[in-house]
Amino acid sequence: MAAARIVELCGGMPLAVRIAGARLAARPRWTLARLAHLLHDERRRLDELAAGNLAVRAGFAVGYTRLAEPTRRTFRLLGLLDAPDFAPWAAAAAADIPPEQAERQLEELIDAQLLQETGTEPHLRYRFHDLVRLYAREHAEAADEPAARAAALERAFGAWLWLAEQAADQVPGPCFAPIHGAAPRHPMPSGVAAALLDDPTAWFDAEQPALNASARQAAALRMVPMAWELAACQEKYCDVRGLYDEWRTTHLAALQACRAAGDDLGTAVLTRGLIEVTTWTTAADGSGATVDLPDGTQTMVALDDRARHLRGLFEQAGEPRGTADALVLTAWSLVAQGREQEALDAARQALDLATAHDHPGGEARAHQIIAIAYGETDLDRTIEHLTEALRVARLIGNTRFETTAIQFLGAAHGRAGQVERGGELLLRSLAMARSLKDRYVEAFSLLYLAMLYAATGDDRARETAEAALAIARRFDLGHHLAQALGILGELDLAAGDHAAAVGHLEESVLVWRARGWRSFLAEALRALGRAYEAAGLAESAARVLEEARELSDIR
Known part of the structure; x- marks a missing residue:
């Protein structure tokens, strides 16, 4: 175990592992655990990886000293980032230089064996070996003023945030109000941005690990608005892709920073996101654990208190669109508890608030939960409100919520005895969900189809239910x-x-x-x-x- 840890801390670099072995050979009384402990401290790791005339730092210095100072500066500033990899535009933002110049410097760093290339044309990305990153940070601390280092991080994080917000606007996901804070943005040149955001979901696919790392790094550095905005802008993408653990862990890190700093708006936005992800999914270990809930607490019952608390947070922050979102969550809890009239009251409050404050996504969500509260007791009103939810979803271009509305409409028509119409709508919602690669909505469409098939004696019921079960187990x-x-x-x-x-x-x-x-x-x-x-x-x-x-x- 300790030996594997030493190799891991050396990043698998042959020279570093050789030096670690030489140090142990020269000190027969040392245990493997002792050296692993010494290497664990990032501030001392390069010091410890030296033995006789061998030193990891000296190997890096050969390439670094041959570089021109502008490229050295870019190397140092990029080493400050925790992101596991990055694109040329991120390097340009960190160094505050044109993208073309950044690309040339990145190639020089590859030639100097200080950077590694990953990805394929035209989507090349770059990453540091862990030890090279430490070397870059050492030089940044020695050569660059604290203000310059902070500005480089702010520019890089701001570029990720600026692009992520635009990408998120085009990703179909939950219809929560898009609420922004005061974190500084770093806009990209229009041509660069257009090329990057041609496929917003693909952009998130490439950048999500870097976005998560950046949000957590910003939280650790107490760059609080940056941390919570970087976390929040990923919610729709994580929901569609089923990245629930990433959603939870990044939100929790940023939320802790918000609470410590007294950032009311960030606390409210991240709490809203955490309520959403922990209400509808369970922990990856299958425990069913929900954030902030004691063992044995029923999720949908607890949602009532959590949603009311969220409403107070948004009211304190002066954000009525968030208050509308909180009221919809309250309505969901009340429906689950069988308190349909109270649910209708909360949902209608949400609808009025969303309408008054230009929050069409909130209107769509309110119509959906009103329909669910009516259920089978008044199928005409159920269908009426789902039809309105569908209209609003199409108006705002949210194909994910459009798919959901079609799905619920299909189920409602099926319950109303309109089997052919119900089946047609459910098959359409299933095809749309699969096109979006949205496993959550796909599973729901499969469930409603299975129920329709079972009710009509269709042999496809079992295989359809089993397909839904497989998705449910895989994504918790x-x-x-x-x-x-x-x-x-x-x-x-x-x-x-x-x-x-x-x-x-x-x-x-x-x-x-x-x-x-x-x-x-x-x-x-x-x-x-x-x-x-x-x-x-x-x-x-x-x-x-x-x-x-x-x-x-x-x-």
Whole structure:
């Protein structure tokens, strides 16, 4: 273990590993763990990697001293970045030089063996070996004033932020209000920006690791507005791509910085994002853990308190569009608890606020949750509000929410007995979700299709539900998981496979308990009761059916 750690801290560089071995050979009383400990400190690592006439630092100096000073400066300033790799435009921003000059200097650094090239034309990227980065930072601290170093970081982070905001505007994702802060932007030349943002999602694909690293570095350096804006501008992309762990960890790092600095707006925006990602997905380890929630707390029940707290944060920050978003989240929680009238009241408040403050995304979300609150009790109004949500989604060009609205409309038409129309809409939403590579929405479309197929005796029901289940397990989507298990359990029961039905439905009940969605839990308990009865487990059946009755009686 210690030996592997030494190689890792040497970055696998043969010269560095050779020096580490020479130091150990000359000190037979040293343990591997001792050297690993010494190398762990970045400030001393290059000092420790010297033995006799061998030194890593000396090897780097050969290339560095041959460079012209402008290229040396760019090398030093780029070494300040934590980003794992970067494009030429980022180097231009950090050094505050034209992109063409940056590209020439990057090539000189490659020739000097101080930089590595990655990617392929026309999307070349560059990265430092970890030890070379430390060498660059040493020279930056010695040669460049603190203000110059801070300005270089601010320009690089500002360039990432400026591009990310424009890219995010074109990525279809959650319809939250786009709320910005006071972090300085560093605009790119129009021609460079146009080429980079020709495919916004592809830009995020390339830059997301660098954006995450930059947000965390800004948080560590107490560049608080920069940190939270770099984190927040990634939400739509992370949602569409299913990068939920990256979303959580970067938001948490930036949120800690916001709270420490008393940045009310940043705290509100990041809290909103964290509520969204932790309400609808679970931790990657499958624990179901949710940020800031005690063990055993039901997710959808806790959402009520969390959304009310979020509303207070946005009101304190003076951001009514954020308040509208918080009210929509409150409405979701109330629907899950079976408090439909209260949910309608909160959603209508959200709709009024979003309309008054030019927040069409908030209007679309409010219409969606109003439709869900009406549910099957008034399918005409359900379809009316979903149709309006679809209209607004198309108006703002958000194809992700358009897909969601079509999906819910398909389900509503199916429940209204319009099977052909419902199936047509659901297949369209499925195709759109797959085109967007949006696994969250894809899984929901599959679930509603599976339910429609099951209700009409279509043999495609099982394979469709299994496809949704696979996505739910892969991306830790608790709601989708519970629903897919419930559909499969009902299909098992209809097929006479009682043992499989019990297995699927017991797991479905377990997940619904953790989520705290009362109507879904009651439905799953009733199905499990039927499965227990069919399997000859009368006592177990009586127990779960009684619990289902108690849940249904609560108003």
